[in-house]
Amino acid sequence: CLALHLLVWHLAPPTVPLDPGHQITSSAFFSSARLILASIVIIPFALKTFFPYLWMDFLYFGDLLRILVRFVSRRRRIPLFFALDRFFEQTAAHPDRPFIVFENESYSYTYTDKRSNQIANALRSHPGYEAGGTVALFMGNEPAFMFTWLALAKLGSPVVLLNHNIRTKSLLHCFNCCKANVLIYLIIVPSPELKQAVEDVLPSLLEQGVTVLLMTTHCSTAGLESFSVKVDEASQAPVPPSFRSHITFKSPAVYIYTSGTTGLPKAAVINQNHLLKTMAVLSSNGVMSSDVIYVNLPLCHTAGFMIGFIGSVETGSTIILKRKFSASQFWDDCRKHNVTVVQYIGEIMRYLCNTPKRENDRDHKVRLAIGNGIRAEVWKEFLNRFGNIQVREFYASTEGNVGFVNYAGKIGAIGRVNFLYRKLFPYMLIKYDTKRDEPIRDANGLCVESPKGETGLLVSKITDIAPFLGYSHNEEQTEKKRIRNVLRKGDLYFNSGDLMRIDKDNFIYFQDRIGDTFRWKGENVATTEVSDILTMSDCLKEANVYGVQVPGNEGRVGMAAVTVKQGAQFDGHKIYKHVVSYLPSYARPRFIRIQTAVELTATFKQMKVKLVEEGFDPGRMQDPVYILDDNEKSYILLTTQVYSSIISGNLKL
Ligand SMILES: *[C@@H]1O[C@H](CO)[C@@H](O)[C@H](O)[C@H]1NC(C)=O
Numbered sequence: 001c002l003a004l005h006l007l008v009w010h011l012a013p014p015t016v017p018l019d020p021g022h023q024i025t026s027s028a029f030f031s032s033a034r035l036i037l038a039s040i041v042i043i044p045f046a047l048k049t050f051f052p053y054l055w056m057d058f059l060y061f062g063d064l065l066r067i068l069v070r071f072v073s074r075r076r077r078i079p080l081f082f083a084l085d086r087f088f089e090q091t092a093a094h095p096d097r098p099f100i101v102f103e104n105e106s107y108s109y110t111y112t113d114k115r116s117n118q119i120a121n122a123l124r125s126h127p128g129y130e131a132g133g134t135v136a137l138f139m140g141n142e143p144a145f146m147f148t149w150l151a152l153a154k155l156g157s158p159v160v161l162l163n164h165n166i167r168t169k170s171l172l173h174c175f176n177c178c179k180a181n182v183l184i185y186l187i188i189v190p191s192p193e194l195k196q197a198v199e200d201v202l203p204s205l206l207e208q209g210v211t212v213l214l215m216t217t218h219c220s221t222a223g224l225e226s227f228s229v230k231v232d233e234a235s236q237a238p239v240p241p242s243f244r245s246h247i248t249f250k251s252p253a254v255y256i257y258t259s260g261t262t263g264l265p266k267a268a269v270i271n272q273n274h275l276l277k278t279m280a281v282l283s284s285n286g287v288m289s290s291d292v293i294y295v296n297l298p299l300c301h302t303a304g305f306m307i308g309f310i311g312s313v314e315t316g317s318t319i320i321l322k323r324k325f326s327a328s329q330f331w332d333d334c335r336k337h338n339v340t341v342v343q344y345i346g347e348i349m350r351y352l353c354n355t356p357k358r359e360n361d362r363d364h365k366v367r368l369a370i371g372n373g374i375r376a377e378v379w380k381e382f383l384n385r386f387g388n389i390q391v392r393e394f395y396a397s398t399e400g401n402v403g404f405v406n407y408a409g410k411i412g413a414i415g416r417v418n419f420l421y422r423k424l425f426p427y428m429l430i431k432y433d434t435k436r437d438e439p440i441r442d443a444n445g446l447c448v449e450s451p452k453g454e455t456g457l458l459v460s461k462i463t464d465i466a467p468f469l470g471y472s473h474n475e476e477q478t479e480k481k482r483i484r485n486v487l488r489k490g491d492l493y494f495n496s497g498d499l500m501r502i503d504k505d506n507f508i509y510f511q512d513r514i515g516d517t518f519r520w521k522g523e524n525v526a527t528t529e530v531s532d533i534l535t536m537s538d539c540l541k542e543a544n545v546y547g548v549q550v551p552g553n554e555g556r557v558g559m560a561a562v563t564v565k566q567g568a569q570f571d572g573h574k575i576y577k578h579v580v581s582y583l584p585s586y587a588r589p590r591f592i593r594i595q596t597a598v599e600l601t602a603t604f605k606q607m608k609v610k611l612v613e614e615g616f617d618p619g620r621m622q623d624p625v626y627i628l629d630d631n632e633k634s635y636i637l638l639t640t641q642v643y644s645s646i647i648s649g650n651l652k653l
Contacts, residue, residue, distance in 0.1 A: 053408050053416065053505070060407045061420050067280045074276060075249070082247065083275045083310055084153040087113075090316040094289070099312075100143045101337060102321045107143055112150065114236040119151035122227065122234040124243075128211045131243055134252075136160035137300075138171075138194055141323050144215055145299050146309060149254075156244030158252040160267065161300040164194055165523070165584035172201050198224070249273035255472055256302055258398045258524065266471035268399035274469070275310060282311030285370055285392045285405070287341055289316035294334060294342040294366075296322035297522075302398040303371065308343050317341075327351040331386075334364045342366055345522045346373025346554040353381045362387040370394070373510075373522075373554060376412030395510065399481070401468050401494045402427045402460035404508055413507035414500075425466045429456030429500055430486065435609055437514065439483070447486045455501045455511045459483055459493040468494045518547030519555035521586040530587055534560055537578045539568040545589060546608050548615050552649045558589040561611050561623075563597060570594055572626060572635035579628070590653055591616040592626045592635055618643055 074081045090099075091109040098106040107115070123129050135157050139145045152159045162171065198205075198212060199221055205212060206223050219226035253275045255267035270278075287293070293312050297304035312319050320337045322329075325348055333339065348371070362385075370392040374382070379391060395414040396403035402425055404415020430447040431440040432455070439447050439457060450456025462468045462482070470478030483495040499511040513519065516527045527545040534543035542563045547556025564570050570592075579588045593616070618625045619640050626635035627642065645651040 056408045057418055060418060063284050067284050071277060082272050083279055083313065087150060087313045090313060093316060098318045100146060100319050100321050102143050112147060115147045116150035116154060117236050117238055118231050118234040119148055120154045120239045122230040123155060132156045132246060134158045134160060136162055138162040138164060140164045141299050141321055154239040156247050160255040161305060163257050163300045171197060172204055247272060256398050266474050266477050269469045269472050271469060278306045279310050279314040281307045283315050287315045287317060291317045291340045292320060292338055293317050294320045294339045296325040297343055303343060327355050331364055334366050338365050340365050341368045344369050344371035346375060347522050349374045349378050349382050350554055353378055353385060361385055368392060379411045400496055401462060401466040410507050412509060414510045415508045417502060417506040417508060425460060427458060427460035429502060430459055432457040432499060445485055452502055452504055455499050458496040458498050458500050459486055462492045462494050520557055523586040525558055525587045530558060530589060533582045534562060537575055539564055539571055541565045544608060546612050548612060550653060551647060553653060557653055558587065559591040559616055560589040561593045561595050563595055576634045588628060590628050594624050
């Protein structure tokens with residue numbers, strides 16, 4: 001408040017004439033003093049009334065500046081300073097502080113450092129490993145994930161983070177899309193479930209000369225090597241820095257898979273510079289080294305890896321790591337470990353609010369929740385129920401060059417237009433034709449900015465400080481995310497694929513996602529991938545895949561409109577088996593609508609819009625609709641009763 005007064009003081013010009021030699025009479029002095037006094041009292045009120053968020057805007061910009069200054073000073077350091085160096089600093093500053101707590105075990109910064117040295121040293125001496133070669137990790141959330149990532153960072157190896165939910169075809173695809181310039185590939189896998197997934201694709205991997213290492217003590221499968229004993233026996237001595245002397249800010253640090261808005265999953269390249277920048281997300285939201293952070297999002301995604309893990313390296317906090325999210329354990333974990341900061345996605349918040357109320361709902365130390373995708377009604381309920389927790393909703397994408405944070409705590413918004421931020425990172429909303437699935441262009445072929453209050457597509461100018469690095473070895477998909485001739489002929493923007501709206505108070509609201517993906521259970525589903533899999537089955541000829549909304553659920557649930565091959569029958573059991581063996585659970589279409597023919601009059605995209613609108617109500621259409629039933633292990637006919645219980649929320653999807 002005092003600071004605000006000072007600010008106001010500076011803004012309000014002195015009312016006393018400052019002509020040198022001019023004698024201020026005492027009455028003039030008093031009237032000026034009264035004026036100043038009055039303005040001190042009134043202006044803050046006026047500002048608060050007419051510009052309620054001005055102060056927050058200033059604070060936020062202050063934070064941005066602070067981050068920028070730190071970033072720039074790090075960028076100037078010699079030798080070069082990377083995310084890994086921050087880990088070294090934290091280890092030196094508090095060697096014994098727990099870094100990771102996982103299933104009743106606690107691992108200090110020093111332990112983590114030494115364990116990652118062991119992994120690095122074991123790898124170094126492994127035949128076939130070449131210093132600096134790219135390595136893929138196929139692991140669920142567990143400390144070994146972090147230890148191994150640090151080990152590879154110490155060896156100067158870029159790391160491919162494979163999503164541990166994916167199977168066979170997708171796994172091979174993901175594996176291949178980072179390969180081209182890589183010498184040798186190693187996968188490190190721990191759990192039995194993942195072992196099976198790798199065994200399924202092992203022949204292809206071995207054919208490509210990939211070494212597959214398993215983080216276990218024993219392994220009987222030919223072609224898989226167990227690696228744990230070698231690690232246990234390896235030296236704890238630090239890896240000589242010369243191993244990473246080839247690294248620059250442009251070197252890839254990690255590859256993270258994203259479905260973007262089109263096509264199969266693609267590896268977004270995160271270079272060292274990007275990693276150093278995004279390290280600041282937690283700290284810029286007020287997270288400190290004394291904080292305890294609950295990480296229950298997958299480490300193979302941006303949120304878990306860059307914000308949870310790398311963000312905690314920046315702040316020097318303690319991570320409470322969960323294998324996966326559990327609504328029933330969430331608050332007990334928070335109480336047990338004195339958690340102060342939690343990470344979320346929209347689904348998590350909704351599940352938490354859907355759990356039965358408990359007496360001790362407000363008994364915890366959580367002060368900050370940071371994440372994205374929380375709906376306004378869930379947000380209100382969350383605060384009501386679990387107490388005064390600051391919710392920091394932000395918007396960002398793995399590969400994107402624009403991000404927002406709702407620093408003002410405005411319920412429902414994902415961020416706020418900040419004049420200064422917009423100067424640094426020029427972005428805007430452009431008019432979009434959802435039926436034709438393309439931006440609206442004027443007579444000159446340029447895009448049209450959406451006025452305030454109207455929904456538009458978020459695009460952000462690609463510049464040196466807001467680069468778009470694209471996808472690894474996928475120029476076609478990279479180009480799809482670029483949009484040209486937006487404001488001027490020849491300009492270049494990043495197409496976020498997200499529709500947003502900015503209200504009159506400059507708050508930004510997420511509206512919808514366009515293109516060929518939808519989100520379900522916190523994961524992106526690429527429709528083309530699902531339809532490829534469906535049409536690989538014996539009986540289906542064509543498959544048009546899309547997401548439909550279901551009341552009470554975040555995102556969209558998968559649905560496919562299919563045609564059956566001539567002479568074939570729709571066999572629910574067979575399709576179920578096919579879908580389950582090829583697709584992770586979130587990507588399996590829950591509904592299949594059987595059509596006799598694809599409509600020929602409309603374009604493919606327009607047809608999709610119509611199908612989405614028609615949804616999955618069997619009472620509204622002639623076509624039979626089937627629902628995936630895990631108990632029956634089949635797709636069974638969807639009745640109107642079952643439909644009603646889905647809509648009323650009695651039947652959970
Ligand atoms: C949590 O905090 C309480 C009280 O401040 C303390 O007694 C307890 O030991 C802490 N628990 C952990 C796991 O740090």
